Amino acid sequence: MMSLIEQIKNGKLWRYLGGVHPQENKTQSTSLAITTARIPKHLIIPVKQHIGQGGKILVAIGDRVLKGQPLTASDSFMTVPVHAPTSGVIEHIAQYPSTHPSATPEIAIKLVCDQLDDAIPAQQALDYKQLSTAELQQHISQSGVAGMGGAGFPTAVKLSDRQPIEFLLINAAECEPYITSDDVLMRERADDIILGIEILRHMIKPALCVIGIEDNKSDAAQALETAINKLKLNDDIVVHKVPTKYPNGGEKQLIKMLTGKEISKGQIPAQSGIVMQNVGTVYAVKQAIIDRQPLLSRIVTLTGKAFPQPCNVQVLIGTPIKALLDEFECNEDKAAAIIYGGPMMGFTLPHAQFSLTKTGNCILTPIKDEIPQVREPDACIRCGECAEACPVDLLPQQLHWYSQAKDVKKLADYNLMDCIECGACSYVCPSQIPLVHQYRIAKVEVRESDAELAAAAIAKERFEKRNERLALEKAQREQRQKEAAEKRRATAKATTGEDPVKAAMERIQKAKAAEQAADGQASKGSAVADAIARAKAKKAAASSNAAAVPDNAAVIAERKARKAAARAQREAESSQPAAVTTSPAIEAKKAAVADAIARAKAKKLAAQANTVTPTTDEADSPAPAVDAKKAAVAAAIARAKAKKLAAQANTVTPATDEAESPAPAVDAKKAAVAAAIARAKAKKLAAQENTVPPTIDEAESPAAVDAKKAAVAAAIARAKAKKLAAQENTVTPTTDEADSPAPAVDAKKAAVAAAIARAKAKKLAAQANTVTPTTDEADSPAPAVDAKKAAVAAAIARAKAKKLAAQENTAATTTKDSVSVEKNDSSDTVQTTEPVDKKKAAIAAAIAKAKAKKLAQLGDK
Template sequence: MTDKFNLLSDEQLATISSAKLWTFHGGIHPQENKHQSNQTAIRDAGIPATLIISVEHKGHTPELLVKVGESVLKGQPLTKVYGAMVVQHATSSGFVSAIEKRCDLHPSGLSVLSVVIQTDGLDRSVEYIKPQDYRTVTPALLVEQIQQAGIVGLGGAGFPSHLKLVHHDAIKLLLINAAECEPYITADDRLIQEQADEIIEGINVLNHILKPELTIIAIEDNKSDAIISLQEALAKSPNKNNISLRIIPTIYPSGSEKQLIEIITGQQTPLGKHPSELGIVMHNIGTVFAIKQAIIDAKPLTSRIVTLTGDSLQKKGNVSVRIGTPIQYLLDRYWVNSIAVQQLIIGGPMMGFTIEDTSAPVTKTCNCILAPTIQEMPESPAEMPCIRCSECAQACPVSLLPQQLLWYSKSQDHDKLDEYNLSACIECGACAFVCPSHIPLVEYYRIAKAEINSAKIDSKKAEIARVRHENRDARLTQAKLDRQAKHKAAAEKRKIQLKDKNGGEDLIAAALARAKAKKASQKEPTEVTNKNPAVAAAIARAKAKKAALENNKENTEATEIDPKKAAVAAA
């Protein structure tokens, strides 16, 4: 639950309302290269022959609602989920050809459980029933509708949107992120230019759910056309007095959540805390548009805007792509020069990642496919030793010490990395951008984070195993004691039953007593005397004869002794 003491005060809200702007530490100004894709209208990317829709999320597999061979329609739910996860939908009509692990659009390149749909090209859709006016619906039901629509943060993080709206009772500020600071990416820019009215409607929906005291749209000053579109849409909106537009300076990474909050409010989000600790909720422009479609038009999230850019692509621009579309389909459709392309980057050049397998599908977090030539984006020079210039520390927007983090990452000193707050690194790449030694600092940090996470998982597993072992020993010991008690109780019960049957006499105790008495009365056996006189006489004669024989033998032996020996014996 949100701590009331950390919420924005009325004085702070008044200062924020005065249009004052703050700044954050560091930041850089990389070449924007946005003109390549922001000059043309958004186009539909079409329907690929195969759609690969990932349903597994961070190791959690939801309940599937379809089977192999079943027909599906666009917008049909494929999964049933609870809690933190969101529903996945079919993004075009066809039939389910497979449910298996396929390559995911992720830096790891690992496979995740996916529903593979062979499309029929008809794009038949489920019937969208227009819902009732959202202003008459309780916020809790609207939050559930957002979850069922499958909406996540479309700015790149992919955080389930409904989780930001659950605790809506203590929100002071709703912040709409339209900064889009990453070079090359213009998906939000074009979306604002073409759908500003619908974006304002989506903001009204969020205002109804959260009921914030202040709502602000933050946009960088390099998007002049988008700014004009927002101003015109706000002028027409009946709720224009409840929404403010803030034009902020262009600096990277101003679009990052914590940095944008600091620019607008002057407040730093505590380490390890969520912005809701300050009473702030932030949503991306694309997410707001998806929420409008879900709540007002009853349409789930089945497609998103993707920027296709880079000199290797003949047709650059922004396209509406169905979730699950293979990357290779887009490269072929928009004429990529496979010989000239130097690498394929998902996301921007600062925070994006490269992929090798172009069969991976577009996901809800894919906002850009960058295909630069070798001239446009040359290979990085060889890494050289750190010269301790501190340029990285000056550029870091989170005020970390990248140089020390590099040393401890190389030495795998996890305790020191925790002490120097590696977890606060947003992996923006500003440190590597300014490094004169061309050290890929972010790569070292990512590896270190993965190692720390793996160590935590192993430690957690070991702790679980220890607890299970101790619990098993306790169960076995208790079971033994229970058996002993049960046997004792059964013996007592039988004893009582025998007494009842024999008039209160304990037959077993009586039998034991008789046996004991009998044993005590028995004497040691004495030598048996023969009472027959004839037998006794025969025995006596035998004994006498034996004695006579022994005497004769001794006499004979005495006579046979050597005379000399006898003389010696006599002497």
């Protein structure tokens, strides 16, 4: 079985997935030899033109530099320096838009060319065979050589001999349409390329060197083979022509085709024993070692129908694109776009002020008919053509979504960094989505995110180490303090014979106990003082309220009494069984007696209030008003009790039919007694009132106030009488025996009401007789007021008598035609009450008229 090296020498090729076959358009720029562009007016030289870190700037504004002079310094292989491509003066050092799809601003040096092209002193060529790999790496790195195939990876890093290298592969495929810079370079400078390959072979010592070139570059392949034969290196260097397909020039794709090996994710070709270099990079290595010239220029293809004659040009690094377009007479008005790079991996420049870098190999200016019509991209239709064309076996559709969403994590999960930016996906996309452009911007974001994460990790590590250091220092400091305290304690104990810490603790405890005792006494005294102060404040507040705030207790008590009586009555009515019927005569009698008693008590309290004599000559004393309020409260309480008794009486159920007959006589006696008592009390109060001499010279006499109160009490009594009469009218007896006593009860009630009216009239007359004016001024208005009130009372009494007569007539019509005969022990006959009631009503009316006339005569006096 042949070894891998033998298979490769025999011309075996392998295949990779994906790839496309775009139109080549290469012959337009290969008809002319390489020309050299003029020195422009100025150069804009980016400090960082490679993968890695930018070097330290060595020049300042205003410095004159020579051709080949370093502008930045390199302290590692990943920091590639830049050099002055020609002589001139440093005009500006600032940020300029980078020649990148993202146009991210980067530090660049603006060099104004003096057109003299003065160079640093020439150096002798190096004998690379006498130098070690490390020494050659240093020279290559200091010459600023980086990958010129497009990646820009520092060349010296890839040329290490730390691990064995089996294959050195030279990438001469140049698969992208329109680009012919490597093709022309191999045609015209094949010997220099082979010499550069020899330097690399000396450094890494591979078993075999393979040059991979597409079969559409037969002239270049022939030139390389001629140079190999001239140096008799046929056994060590072989040229393999590969079928033309895009992207054959990709590193992993060409390795797969030439060796059959696949580079795993995260690995570099050197780990598989392979090193690959571009043709242009090999030529730059030869210039750095043999010619001792740093990387100052490169070959660029100027193509597209906007150029009158496409060609390949040797151009200084940092030359503005605008200078090249002007020098080679590009018709910018005719050009549909200015593309930096090829049509597949290149990107459109917004303007021509960008500068050429070490990785730029083509300026394409196609006209409208030369490229597909540019239009707004459509939405992705998920056709999958991009996935089939991808040579790295990625999922471009998913990368498109996540790049638009700026989802860095998902982009990493879907291996965005493995994308070689070949543009095959964009080429086959029917929606014309600029996928590669999106991926390039997303890669920048991913790198920035990774840099931030790395910086955060470093900062976290430093923070944790700082905390550890501070904790250690704190522990050491506390230990030192503890040891010093122990030492001081031992010294004090040895000197005084007493533990100073224990003594200090005892002193603190004693002081604390004394402080607590003092605080307890102070708090006890303050508590007593606070209590006394609160008592005084309450007393003062009560005094001020009694003097300033009117006492509404009587009104409130009266309202509460009325509410309680109404609530009790409702409860009594609701709790009374439906089958039981209460005698209306008993209820009315008891209510009348209780009402008469309440009014008598109210009169007594009012009379007692009148016995108080004011002792000052000024306005009336407030004492009578207070007593009157108390009297009103007492009257309200008495009325409430009367209502309660009436409610209780309503709940009494007669046990037999025979018990109903003696009740009227008993109730009548009680009513007569109550009326006599009321009249006696009224006479007594009138006599007491006559003994009270008025001493007030000013303001209104108390008699008028008492008259008002008596009128109010009379009005309240009349209202209650009306209410009882109304209740009696609503009661319907359930038996025939209950009809007979009702007229007698009503007559008795009328007699009671007449007696009450007479007592009130007598009291009012007595009060009027006691009122004597003591001043020479106008007569007091009290008699007139009393006369008015007496007239009102008389009118009310007449109305009441009429109402009672009407009620009695109504009651008489609703009874049966004949009155039932009482039992044998009662009287023989029962007379009708209608004549009696009329007679009593006439008597009450006559009394009221006499009372009114008497009050009127008093008022005239």
